Amino acid sequence: xxxxLLVMAAIAIVLGAVLGFAAIKxxxxxxxxxxxxxxxxxxxxxGQCGYPGCKPYATAIxxxxxxxxxxxxxxxxxxxxxxxxxGMEFKPxxxxxxxxxxxxxxxxxxxxxxxxxxxxxCPVDAIVGAAKQMHTIIxxxxxxxxLCLAPCPVDCISMAPIAESVTNWKWKYPVYALTASK
Amino acid sequence: xxTLYQFHGGIHPPTNKTQSNATPxxxxxxxxxxxxxxxxxxxxSARPVVEAGQHVLKGQVIGMAEGHLxxxxxxxxxxxxxxxxxxxxxxxxxxxxxxxxxxxxxxDEWIARESxxxxxxxxxxxxxHKLRAAGxxxxxxxxxxxxxxxxxxxxxxxxxxxxxxxxEPYITCDDLLMRERAADIxxxxxxxxxxxxxxxxxxxxxxxxxxxxxxxxxxxxxxxxQKMDVIAVPTIYPGGGAKQLIRVLTGIEVAAGVRSTNMGxxxxxxxTAYSAWRAIRFGEPLISRIVTITGNVAxxxxxxxxxxxxxxxxxAQSEQLxxxxxxxxxxxxxxVPMPSKEVGVIKATNCIIASSDAIFPKALTxxxxxxxxxxADVCPSELQPQELYWFSKAKNLDKAEDYHLFDCIECGACSxxxxxxxxxxxxxxxAKSEIWARDAGKKAADAARERHEFRESRIEREKREKAEKLxxxxxxxQEAKAVQPAIAPVxxxxxxxxxxxxxxxxxxxxxxxxxxxxxxxxTEQLTPEQQAQIDDIEARRARIRELAKDATPT
Amino acid sequence: MTEYLxxxxxAVFVNNIVMVKILGLCPFMGxxxxxxxxxxxxxxxxxxxxxGSGSSYLISHYLLGPDLAYLTTLSFIVVIAGIVQFTEMxxxxxxxxxxxxxxxxxxxxxxxxxxxxxxLLNVQAKHNFMESLLFGFGGSVGFTLVMVLFAGLRERMEGxxxxxxxxxxxxxxxxxxxxxxxxxxxxxxxx
Numbered sequence: 001x002x003x004x005l006l007v008m009a010a011i012a013i014v015l016g017a018v019l020g021f022a023a024i025k026x027x028x029x030x031x032x033x034x035x036x037x038x039x040x041x042x043x044x045x046x047g048q049c050g051y052p053g054c055k056p057y058a059t060a061i062x063x064x065x066x067x068x069x070x071x072x073x074x075x076x077x078x079x080x081x082x083x084x085x086x087g088m089e090f091k092p093x094x095x096x097x098x099x100x101x102x103x104x105x106x107x108x109x110x111x112x113x114x115x116x117x118x119x120x121x122c123p124v125d126a127i128v129g130a131a132k133q134m135h136t137i138i139x140x141x142x143x144x145x146x147l148c149l150a151p152c153p154v155d156c157i158s159m160a161p162i163a164e165s166v167t168n169w170k171w172k173y174p175v176y177a178l179t180a181s182k
Numbered sequence: 183x184x185t186l187y188q189f190h191g192g193i194h195p196p197t198n199k200t201q202s203n204a205t206p207x208x209x210x211x212x213x214x215x216x217x218x219x220x221x222x223x224x225x226x227s228a229r230p231v232v233e234a235g236q237h238v239l240k241g242q243v244i245g246m247a248e249g250h251l252x253x254x255x256x257x258x259x260x261x262x263x264x265x266x267x268x269x270x271x272x273x274x275x276x277x278x279x280x281x282x283x284x285x286x287x288x289x290d291e292w293i294a295r296e297s298x299x300x301x302x303x304x305x306x307x308x309x310x311h312k313l314r315a316a317g318x319x320x321x322x323x324x325x326x327x328x329x330x331x332x333x334x335x336x337x338x339x340x341x342x343x344x345x346x347x348x349x350e351p352y353i354t355c356d357d358l359l360m361r362e363r364a365a366d367i368x369x370x371x372x373x374x375x376x377x378x379x380x381x382x383x384x385x386x387x388x389x390x391x392x393x394x395x396x397x398x399x400x401x402x403x404x405x406x407x408q409k410m411d412v413i414a415v416p417t418i419y420p421g422g423g424a425k426q427l428i429r430v431l432t433g434i435e436v437a438a439g440v441r442s443t444n445m446g447x448x449x450x451x452x453x454t455a456y457s458a459w460r461a462i463r464f465g466e467p468l469i470s471r472i473v474t475i476t477g478n479v480a481x482x483x484x485x486x487x488x489x490x491x492x493x494x495x496x497x498a499q500s501e502q503l504x505x506x507x508x509x510x511x512x513x514x515x516x517x518v519p520m521p522s523k524e525v526g527v528i529k530a531t532n533c534i535i536a537s538s539d540a541i542f543p544k545a546l547t548x549x550x551x552x553x554x555x556x557x558a559d560v561c562p563s564e565l566q567p568q569e570l571y572w573f574s575k576a577k578n579l580d581k582a583e584d585y586h587l588f589d590c591i592e593c594g595a596c597s598x599x600x601x602x603x604x605x606x607x608x609x610x611x612x613a614k615s616e617i618w619a620r621d622a623g624k625k626a627a628d629a630a631r632e633r634h635e636f637r638e639s640r641i642e643r644e645k646r647e648k649a650e651k652l653x654x655x656x657x658x659x660q661e662a663k664a665v666q667p668a669i670a671p672v673x674x675x676x677x678x679x680x681x682x683x684x685x686x687x688x689x690x691x692x693x694x695x696x697x698x699x700x701x702x703x704x705t706e707q708l709t710p711e712q713q714a715q716i717d718d719i720e721a722r723r724a725r726i727r728e729l730a731k732d733a734t735p736t
Numbered sequence: 737m738t739e740y741l742x743x744x745x746x747a748v749f750v751n752n753i754v755m756v757k758i759l760g761l762c763p764f765m766g767x768x769x770x771x772x773x774x775x776x777x778x779x780x781x782x783x784x785x786x787x788g789s790g791s792s793y794l795i796s797h798y799l800l801g802p803d804l805a806y807l808t809t810l811s812f813i814v815v816i817a818g819i820v821q822f823t824e825m826x827x828x829x830x831x832x833x834x835x836x837x838x839x840x841x842x843x844x845x846x847x848x849x850x851x852x853x854x855x856l857l858n859v860q861a862k863h864n865f866m867e868s869l870l871f872g873f874g875g876s877v878g879f880t881l882v883m884v885l886f887a888g889l890r891e892r893m894e895g896x897x898x899x900x901x902x903x904x905x906x907x908x909x910x911x912x913x914x915x916x917x918x919x920x921x922x923x924x925x926x927x
Contacts, residue, residue: 003803003804004804004807007799007800007804007807007811008807008810008811008814010799011795011799011811011814011815012814015814015815015818018818018822019818019821019822019825022821022822022825022826023825026825026826026828026829027829028828028829028832032832033832033833033836036832036833038631041627042623042627042630043626043627043628043630043631043634044630045630045634053634054631054634084770085833085836085837086836086837087767087769087770087773087836087837087838111722113723113726123634123637124630124633124634124637125633125636125637126633141629141630141633143626143630153726153729153730154722154726164275164277165277165279166221166271166273166275166277166279167221168619168622169273169275169277169615170612170615170616170618170619171274171608171611171612171614171615172612173577173612174605174608174609174612550897572892572895573895575895576894576895576896578894578895
């Protein structure tokens with residue numbers, strides 16, 4: 001009986017020492033996974049996930065605090081990518097979060113009063129203007145996050161979906177019926 | 183005798199060229215209107231420089247080249263600009279694009295042309311500028327601005343390959359051009375050779391065009407061109423692909439993801455050489471090209487058609503037969519169906535096939551892939567089309583890219599031999615455009631991330647600087663206090679909040695005074711309309727002020 | 737020497753731990769969706785199993801002996817758990833995305849029947865130290881081999897026209913069964 005106890009105790013001590021050593025040697029600084037998740041996210045910085053930007057959301061996913069289906073701008077494809085990266089199952093969007101077609105904000109320049117509120121709201125500095133001057137949006141830099149809509153006191157900002165043109169047109173997935181020929 | 187090489191694979195579809203190559207090139211009748219797209223080339227769209235209603239002369243610039251990679255667009259004949267708007271263009275998407283509609287006045291009056299007797303007197307950069315201004319682009323189908331391809335400073339170009347292979351069935355426009363205008367083509371080739379500092383010029387022509395070969399050889403001899411060879415290459419599809427022709431003529435295999443110029447070869451279509459010559463020698467911009475009209479028509483033949491000619495008006499001159507379903511631009515292998523019969527001829531239009539159910543029967547039902555690998559046997563790029571199909575179909579884009587999807591030239595040889603009738607090329611096109619879209623999205627996301635992070639750091643920095651300034655100020659104030667404790671503050675009894683309130687009030691009053699002092703400018707002679715508009719805006723402002731007042735927390 | 741070679745080859749092919757002994761099916765089905773994950777899992781298991789079978793031999797031979805044989809299973813589990821914990825830390829440090837991909841299956845190596853099974857089989861077959869090590873190593877190489885093969889098949893199956901009701905685990909099970917059948921072909925290799 002005593003022998004058994006001694007044996008188990010010896011094993012426990014040796015293992016404890018090894019693991020203790022490993023815990024110091026292999027200490028992980030920060031979470032390198034965050035950057036990988038952040039790379040997959042669409043960087044609209046829209047906050048629709050409930051976090052104040054893409055990086056905080058990535059951190060939350062890495063910590064397991066957030067679901068992977070909270071990013072509507074990323075679309076279902078984004079969820080697939082996150083699921084692949086994290087080895088999780090695909091999870092469809094919940095009831096409220098629905099992906100919208102990609103859009104850019106447009107300022108109605110006749111209505112704009114030059115209050116600069118939208119400039120302060122834009123997460124990617126895509127609005128140009130100064131106090132009491134008309135503002136405008138750099139369409140190429142706009143991520144379509146809609147964060148500028150709410151602060152505008154005169155509701156002069158609207159979202160215009162990006163139309164398909166000859167340059168961004170994509171060949172469609174070929175669809176044909178798989179039926180036996182007569 | 184020159185040793186010729188072989189490329190992998192290839193097929194022998196019925197050529198169907200005899201229908202249209204028996205009659206000489208005909209001048210097309212002046213159409214009722216011309217629809218000229220501003221984006222006919224690779225790169226940025228041209229910027230319109232005319233207005234609706236303006237009268238233009240033949241050869242006048244109507245679209246200016248915009249940016250580094252772009253090309254100019256010209257009025258194909260004299261007439262009046264009817265509209266600058268979005269119209270259907272010769273693109274498989276069927277999405278309208280910006281076009282200039284020109285109504286010909288029937289005079290066909292040229293603008294003053296700057297001809298040049300001896301191009302050797304011009305510097306190379308002048309020549310390239312002239313080509314760019316003349317809107318010369320690759321006429322083989324890629325429509326890449328030619329001036330961009332005529333640089334030689336980075337790589338040493340040894341060989342200039344002139345592509346007259348014209349491997350695609352039905353098309354005979356290059357054949358006829360070589361038969362009738364061989365001397366001009368060779369002059370253009372000489373000019374290109376000089377621009378590239380190339381040693382030799384090799385002109386590859388498939389051996390099913392003996393007349394063209396004879397005409398070109400005669401022209402070489404007559405013109406006294408040195409180190410210029412007209413070479414008959416075996417007829418095999420796609421022997422006219424740039425990489426394939428280079429392989430056959432020089433034995434050089436252009437590696438995946440490498441430009442042929444890195445291997446000392448540059449390749450141009452014979453039509454491009456012709457247009458480049460006309461542009462420099464006679465100052466004629468690229469406003470017309472040879473177009474083969476064939477298929478379901480009574481008299482298939484080649485026309486010299488003005489850019490912008492509606493396709494149906496052109497086909498009508500060959501007498502379109504009943505049962506024509508739609509038009510195909512290009513050949514049967516790589517051509518694309520047109521969204522409408524009225525779209526205008528563009529610089530890339532080498533052939534218009536009037537399609538009918540008899541010529542192109544409805545595609546047979548596709549069956550599952552049986553992995554027979556016949557497609558791999560015929561692939562001229564030595565790819566594994568069955569694998570590409572598998573991954574493209576499953577939308578496994580990364581794997582498709584790993585299998586070198588982007589080396590696929592979409593020649594359609596694989597689809598041609600597929601016993602299961604699978605539309606393979608459609609899958610590759612789909613996968614390619616998905617990958618392009620994905621990469622563009624990734625780039626945009628990276629840019630957005632960078633901007634966002636910069637903004638965050640800027641806000642952080644501003645905050646810090648403000649805090650530092652405040653701290654410095656406080657410190658200075660304290661030091662001042664320590665030095666002069668005797669001097670009493672201005673209002674020792676006023677509590678700080680009141681001072682602040684007072685300050686704000688003065689600021690507001692000041693602003694109000696100023697606002698009252700400023701009189702709106704340019705308001706003396708207003709039309710009633712403008713006055714109404716101003717009133718409207720004032721009313722809106724008043725409403726907003728009301729709202730703002732309501733919203734202010736008390 | 738031949739003896740050792742036979743043990744190694746036998747463990748990899750003939751008595752393949754997954755396909756013939758039907759042990760360790762949990763990670764076999766769970767982590768075989770992606771090739772990289774399968775390779776990573778195989779490497780982790782190889783490390784744990786080789787170390788585990790060596791140390792468990794030492795424990796059972798020198799520490800326990802015939803008197804304390806009843807402690808075999810218990811002590812093996814403890815040792816393996818320790819090694820797995822060590823591996824987990826090492827993987828988390830060296831390859832975070834592999835760590836995330838392996839997910840729950842990494843700590844589950846502890847309770848993986850293959851990992852416990854091989855040391856127990858070693859004791860049963862009265863292998864000496866070298867034989868134990870080789871059997872452990874061979875068994876885990878066999879495990880890795882099957883994982884990689886199966887992951888390759890599953891990656892290709894993603895693009896296949898599988899009838900709706902067979903999609904996912906169902907077709908994976910069928911494939912695993914066929915693979916198991918094919919591994920029976922090795923049974924004549926070593927008598």
